[in-house]
Amino acid sequence: MIARGPHPGRLRLLASALAGRALQVAAAEQGSPAWTDGGTVFVDADTPMRDQIEALSVQASLLAAGSLESDVVRRIHRRPAWVRRYLAIEGHRALSANEPLLPPQVRSLVDDHVAARVDSPDASLAVARSGKAIADPPRVFGTIRTRHLLASRRGDVAATARERDALRPRPADLDESEGDELGLDVFTSPGRGGALGRWLERMLESVRRLGGGSPGVESPTHRARAGAGGGQAALSTRAPGALEEGAIVSVGARYPEWDAHRRRYRPDWCTVREALPRPADVGSPPASDRHGLRRSLARLGTGLDTCHRQEQGDDIDLDAAIEARVQRIAGTTAGEAIYLDSMRRRRDLAVLVLLDVSGSVGEPGAIGDTVHDHQRAVAASLMVALHELGDRVALYAFQSRGRSAVQLVTVKRFDDGLDTAVMRRLGALAPGAYSRLGAAIRHGAFVLETRGGTSRRLLVVLSDGLAYDDGYELAYGAADARRALAETRRRGTACLGLSVGASTDADALRRVFGSAAHAAVPRPERLRQVIGPLFRAALRSAEVRRR
Amino acid sequence: MSGREAGATNATRASRPYYVAVGNEEQVFEAAFRQGLSVVLKGPTGCGKTRFVEAMAYDLERPLVTVACHDDLTTADLVGRFLLRGGDTEWVDGPLTRAVREGAICYLDEVVEARQDTTVVLHPLADHRRQLPIERLGVTLDAAPGFCLVVSYNPGYQSVLKDLKDSTRQRMVAIEFGFPPADVEQKIVAHETGIDDNRAAELVRLGQAIRRLETAGLREVASTRVLVAAGRLIAEGLRPRDAARAAIAGPLTDDPTVTSELAAMIDTYLDDTAR
Numbered sequence: 001m002i003a004r005g006p007h008p009g010r011l012r013l014l015a016s017a018l019a020g021r022a023l024q025v026a027a028a029e030q031g032s033p034a035w036t037d038g039g040t041v042f043v044d045a046d047t048p049m050r051d052q053i054e055a056l057s058v059q060a061s062l063l064a065a066g067s068l069e070s071d072v073v074r075r076i077h078r079r080p081a082w083v084r085r086y087l088a089i090e091g092h093r094a095l096s097a098n099e100p101l102l103p104p105q106v107r108s109l110v111d112d113h114v115a116a117r118v119d120s121p122d123a124s125l126a127v128a129r130s131g132k133a134i135a136d137p138p139r140v141f142g143t144i145r146t147r148h149l150l151a152s153r154r155g156d157v158a159a160t161a162r163e164r165d166a167l168r169p170r171p172a173d174l175d176e177s178e179g180d181e182l183g184l185d186v187f188t189s190p191g192r193g194g195a196l197g198r199w200l201e202r203m204l205e206s207v208r209r210l211g212g213g214s215p216g217v218e219s220p221t222h223r224a225r226a227g228a229g230g231g232q233a234a235l236s237t238r239a240p241g242a243l244e245e246g247a248i249v250s251v252g253a254r255y256p257e258w259d260a261h262r263r264r265y266r267p268d269w270c271t272v273r274e275a276l277p278r279p280a281d282v283g284s285p286p287a288s289d290r291h292g293l294r295r296s297l298a299r300l301g302t303g304l305d306t307c308h309r310q311e312q313g314d315d316i317d318l319d320a321a322i323e324a325r326v327q328r329i330a331g332t333t334a335g336e337a338i339y340l341d342s343m344r345r346r347r348d349l350a351v352l353v354l355l356d357v358s359g360s361v362g363e364p365g366a367i368g369d370t371v372h373d374h375q376r377a378v379a380a381s382l383m384v385a386l387h388e389l390g391d392r393v394a395l396y397a398f399q400s401r402g403r404s405a406v407q408l409v410t411v412k413r414f415d416d417g418l419d420t421a422v423m424r425r426l427g428a429l430a431p432g433a434y435s436r437l438g439a440a441i442r443h444g445a446f447v448l449e450t451r452g453g454t455s456r457r458l459l460v461v462l463s464d465g466l467a468y469d470d471g472y473e474l475a476y477g478a479a480d481a482r483r484a485l486a487e488t489r490r491r492g493t494a495c496l497g498l499s500v501g502a503s504t505d506a507d508a509l510r511r512v513f514g515s516a517a518h519a520a521v522p523r524p525e526r527l528r529q530v531i532g533p534l535f536r537a538a539l540r541s542a543e544v545r546r547r
Numbered sequence: 548m549s550g551r552e553a554g555a556t557n558a559t560r561a562s563r564p565y566y567v568a569v570g571n572e573e574q575v576f577e578a579a580f581r582q583g584l585s586v587v588l589k590g591p592t593g594c595g596k597t598r599f600v601e602a603m604a605y606d607l608e609r610p611l612v613t614v615a616c617h618d619d620l621t622t623a624d625l626v627g628r629f630l631l632r633g634g635d636t637e638w639v640d641g642p643l644t645r646a647v648r649e650g651a652i653c654y655l656d657e658v659v660e661a662r663q664d665t666t667v668v669l670h671p672l673a674d675h676r677r678q679l680p681i682e683r684l685g686v687t688l689d690a691a692p693g694f695c696l697v698v699s700y701n702p703g704y705q706s707v708l709k710d711l712k713d714s715t716r717q718r719m720v721a722i723e724f725g726f727p728p729a730d731v732e733q734k735i736v737a738h739e740t741g742i743d744d745n746r747a748a749e750l751v752r753l754g755q756a757i758r759r760l761e762t763a764g765l766r767e768v769a770s771t772r773v774l775v776a777a778g779r780l781i782a783e784g785l786r787p788r789d790a791a792r793a794a795i796a797g798p799l800t801d802d803p804t805v806t807s808e809l810a811a812m813i814d815t816y817l818d819d820t821a822r
Contacts, residue, residue, distance in 0.1 A: 010807055010808055010811045011808070011811050011815075013760055013808040013809055013812050014756070014811060014812045014815055016760055017756040017757060017759040017760050017812065018759075020759050100729055100752070100755060101756045101759065102752075103752075103756075104749065104752075104816065104818065105815070313628075314621055314622070314623035314624075314628055315623070315628065315629070315683075316631060316636065321631060324631075325634060342621065343619065
């Protein structure tokens with residue numbers, strides 16, 4: 001079969017399987033023998049498919065057999081004769097070691113006599129360096145480009161950095177269509193026209209698609225809550241009060257602080273006030289990956305609900321059974337929906353998101369944009385996703401200037417709708433001042449427990465993990481924050497720490513979040529992959545405490 | 548019967564279901580059975596857990612009751628419930644209760660899928676008590692001799708969120724499963740499908756290669772089950788590459804790029820000339 005293959009990139013999986021690790025395949029310069037730099041195999045795309053597969057199998061097997069490790073390669077570097085002789089022997093050894101996996105056509109390449117003579121790259125190298133006569137390797141064996149292999153090993157770090165830069169979300173990725181207008185045309189007509197309006201519209205449309213009800217109402221599925229026309233009920237019937245655009249909305253609550261040095265609490269040490277963000281120029285509204293998140297979060301936090309008048313179920317629904325019996329005796333056709341079933345349907349979750357807006361998040365993160373931008377994007381998408389699912393959700397941002405001035409900026413209270421005002425408040429947040437994380441957590445937990453209104457509660461702390469304030473240096477702050485989280489969990493409220501795009505290392509995060517579920521994601525888009533398991537782990541550990 | 552405990556079967560077979568032992572799993576199972584211990588089978592999907600239980604049930608001459616667990620499986624689905632027949636209530640045993648009464652092997656497939664509160668009903672059955680309390684009837688059943696509880700689960704599957712409770716795990720004897728070695732797998736594929744040994748060897752080689760791709764973007768790798776499925780399509784007269792595309796590449800991925808790359812692998816490993 002002589003077939004000119006399509007682009008060799010199509011052979012990526014084959015190469016990866018043979019090498020036992022992820023490998024790319026690319027076209028080499030025309031007429032040149034196959035080679036690899038350790039991450040990509042280059043084969044001549046103008047040769048028949050069969051030759052490409054053979055060449056690629058040899059290179060991938062060399063990688064799998066450890067034939068191209070740098071200590072060996074270094075010894076044959078700049079010795080073309082040794083390279084040829086080494087390849088002629090080691091190629092057979094590598095193929096033979098990979099024999100159980102080789103495609104049928106490639107198996108005929110293996111010279112068992114040669115392969116049996118050596119058992120390691122070092123042995124092959126020893127033979128290559130001896131004076132023995134060795135035939136040149138077949139052409140499909142390609143060549144070993146020692147310089148590229150060594151360079152790619154040395155350049156691992158630099159290459160990773162380049163790759164990261166390439167993956168950095170461009171502004172266009174955050175908002176494809178109206179990225180440019182956002183800064184200028186935001187207030188013209190909130191709700192409909194204008195960039196923010198359109199953005200909001202897009203965010204809210206899927207709520208409508210879900211079934212037209214207001215968020216917090218169960219969307220109907222194939223089975224109604226009550227077979228005989230049960231009503232749909234919102235989780236909270238409390239009328240949301242309007243937020244006045246004043247500065248401070250609460251007089252201030254006092255909270256203790258854990259003094260790690262003396263190992264005791266300092267009672268009434270911090271004063272926390274809820275405030276509204278100062279009116280300011282709105283930056284670009286954060287990106288939102290709500291669909292991905294919503295899918296991950298959809299099955300979370302649902303409680304078991306007893307549903308009456310079902311066609312099947314665990315127990316007999318007495319009322320329905322008696323009614324059916326009466327109807328039958330009276331001579332009418334009775335329904336068969338006479339069972340009680342418990343179904344996991346009710347949304348039973350309140351989430352409070354605490355967003356760190358201290359000065360440290362204003363710094364550029366590991367991949368360019370500020371940590372604040374990333375965190376705000378995640379806060380927005382979490383808020384929208386949870387709201388759409390019908391969970392109760394609140395969003396507060398925190399910063400502090402000393403222990404008597406810890407501020408929790410209200411972006412969305414539990415009873416607020418998700419509207420333009422909320423988005424404007426979120427957009428107006430600007431990083432500044434310091435973060436007294438412990439006090440913020442204590443107040444956030446208090447708000448969640450008193451105003452959340454559900455039995456499952458989750459506190460999400462979005463922070464770069466640098467707790468620092470006046471008289472609140474990093475180690476002390478980390479101990480206090482850890483303590484505050486532990487207190488919260490002891491009361492049966494789940495806690496979750498998230499760090500997005502920050503360069504804080506894992507140990508530092510662990511110092512702050514302790515044994516609470518936490519994760520650091522490099523980019524907001526990565527969140528959807530981890531959020532489901534994280535939420536579950538957090539909720540589950542809290543559930544254990546609650547019992 | 549509500550029919551929700553889909554997959555409840557009660558089978559005694561004429562011949563031994565085909566199962567090739569890879570290690571000492573048969574001895575471990577038989578020992579556990581004789582000692583009245585419960586067994587948990589761990590391993591990836593499609594590696595032969597269910598077939599193993601069927602073979603064991605045949606060897607031990609016990610009926611087998613299989614329950615495929617799903618995440619809305621309730622205690623009543625396992626234990627039983629009252630139904631209305633005419634004007635009277637009637638108790639209907641669930642599959643677990645039936646197995647307990649008859650002394651059958653009760654196999655709960657993918658037990659982690661079941662609701663956590665459901666697995667608690669297994670506790671008194673799984674430990675030395677070997678009892679099944681039926682709350683609604685107010686009785687406690689002692690398991691008949693020969694009753695054996697077997698559960699299976701796939702540890703790598705849903706990671707953090709779905710795991711067996713420690714209290715449940717520690718009541719069980721664990722048997723680990725993996726994909727069989729190439730020669731055994733070839734035998735299995737040839738036996739299950741009726742294709743010749745060379746074809747089976749090609750399929751197994753392809754499967755082994757795909758299994759090395761776990762890190763390269765495939766969520767699940769080719770199990771023995773999909774290889775058998777491909778073999779059966781070939782036995783029906785399909786060309787090997789078409790069969791493998793339908794039975795192996797299709798089920799493994801939805802991504803068009805990965806699909807075309809898998810197709811390239813299939814083309815490389817499978818000979819499409821007629822024999």
